[in-house]
Amino acid sequence: MSELSAQERIKIAATKVFTLKGLEGARMQDIADEANINKAMLHYYFRNKKQLFEIIFEEKLHKIFGAMELLIFSKDAFENRIRAFVEKQISIVLEFPVMPIFVMLEVRKNPELLEGKFKNIPLDVIRDNFRKVIDAEVMSGNIRRISLEELLMNVMSLCIYPIIAEPILKYVLDLNQESYFELIEARKKSVSDLIINDLKILK
Numbered sequence: 001m002s003e004l005s006a007q008e009r010i011k012i013a014a015t016k017v018f019t020l021k022g023l024e025g026a027r028m029q030d031i032a033d034e035a036n037i038n039k040a041m042l043h044y045y046f047r048n049k050k051q052l053f054e055i056i057f058e059e060k061l062h063k064i065f066g067a068m069e070l071l072i073f074s075k076d077a078f079e080n081r082i083r084a085f086v087e088k089q090i091s092i093v094l095e096f097p098v099m100p101i102f103v104m105l106e107v108r109k110n111p112e113l114l115e116g117k118f119k120n121i122p123l124d125v126i127r128d129n130f131r132k133v134i135d136a137e138v139m140s141g142n143i144r145r146i147s148l149e150e151l152l153m154n155v156m157s158l159c160i161y162p163i164i165a166e167p168i169l170k171y172v173l174d175l176n177q178e179s180y181f182e183l184i185e186a187r188k189k190s191v192s193d194l195i196i197n198d199l200k201i202l203k
Helices: 003-025 028-035 039-045 049-072 078-095 099-109 112-118 123-139 148-164 166-172 177-199
Strands: none
Touching (some): 003 049, 003 099, 078 177, 123 148
């Protein structure tokens, strides 16, 4: 097992354990068992569960905001930026399907987590630039008038919820793992189409 693959395997295992047991309830032994390694190897890569939690949480945030750059700074047509952003969001969540629940549960218990993690991310700049992009598209007559808040919530909910709800959807729709994965992959296009059609100006 290479160093990179060992670390990634540990992070995936830790995310599952944190989601099931929370940060306080999770033990390093639980994470080692989930990763199918011994505890000594786990401590070789990560000192403690808090450090592991911090690394996973920060990586997820950076991926999310990296995806937002596709919308804000790309020179592509706005429709193409929407498609790239949706595809990236779904791909990010598919890497760690349990991560959104994990983050929401921990942040509800400890809101200071967000404050600490976002302190180095220029949220004001990101919001302002995003609004400028939307306003420019509205002024050009390319899309209907829409707020940053509405657009972002529409995209995030359509991308993330079906992945969070995997167990329910698979049971209700009688889907196996392969069929469910194909359905989620197809949503990269269908969600993009929904968002783009919703932004069109009615004539």
